[in-house]
Amino acid sequence: MANGYRPEIIQRAFVDFIGSRLHPFWSLTTPKLRLIARYTLSDDLIALRFETNKAFKQQVSEVKNGWQGGQYLDLRVCIDGVYYQRSYSIVGFAHQPLWWLDDTTESHTADQRHTVTIAIKPQGLVSDYLTKQMPLASVVDTSLPLGQFTLEQTSILRHEISDSKQPSPLLFIAGGSGITPMLGLITQALSNGHQVTLLHYSRTVSSKLQHQWQQLNDTNPDFIYHLIHTEDPTTYLAGKKYLSAESLLSLNLPLADTQIFACGSPALLTGLYKAAAEITCSTNKQLRDNIVVENFGNALANVDISSNQTFNKTIPVEEHTVYLRSRQRQFSSDTTILVAAENANVRLAYGCRQGICQLCRCNKVSGVVKNIQTGKVSGDGYESIQTCINIAMTDLVLDV
Structure with a gap:
């Protein structure tokens, strides 16, 4: 027989089917996680550590450096016979010790390379199940x-700063569970x-989280944090x-050369873009060009962040009709x-409701939509859109 195609004598899907009947954690193709520990990060933030199966390890190893800080996982969870999918942020990054866990918690898993940890704020059906009920x-x-x-979003900025070749300053702005x-x-x-530099705006005070940030500050002179409790004027x-x-100017950062990462409610991101518009950089660039955002929630921001409109105008949202062509509704x-x-x-269909997981994506046949995260207005023809972050x-007419 000539060299080339060699059919599998035993299909991997068949091996997976048999393996899953012997043990639900076994799979050659499907990444799976097994819960091994829960930790309290703050008064309203729980960390879940999972052991990873062989498929997860092999597929992650094919990606450079495993995964990056700031990424997330889509978990598929079965509750009372119904499957739900939700997105949760990964705590830490591949092969990096989890600094906020003490030695006793680290001892639970000797090989961190084979575990992954996510952070969850209990505030819904799936989150409550994962943090309180799942065995x-x-x-x-x-x-x-x-x-x-x-x-990786900072790579362009790093080359723009100066001839010093020093990594760019970073400002992280978070609201609540952001x-x-x-x-x-x-x-x-x-x-x-x-x-x-970290700014964390929150309605509650967590002494545990504040202690952890202080510990990091004590061991890393390059780390500065500000916890702003919105009900305490002293903060x-x-x-x-x-x-x-x-607030931004009081940090005494070289803002024109600082990459800004922000995650929080639309109100927080609205305030950030508004503040950025009011600050004049010494260079020709605009401060908003340094901002990378990740948001959550379904409320509409009260400003328009598109490039062709001013920041202090509200988004005009009039009532329009949405036709679902396939369902005739x-x-x-x-x-x-x-x-x-x-x-x-x-x-x-939906998943994260944040514009991340893409589960709500569908095809628009005609009409114009506006992305509430970017302010981008679509064309009026056929294209793919996400229903959770677009307004009519x-x-x-949607092909649904």
């Missing part, structure tokens, strides 16, 4: 690490020699309860398409 040793299906909210992707980003940034920056231009929309559909008792600017 240890339970197995869940998972994606490989996903997301572009990583330090701190979760920052945990891995900060760890990786410090190991790469960046000067790191405000420049006397401002929320993020403002004065329609509903009115004056918010995101996904929320409008749910308000009309129309079920559409005209009547729409």
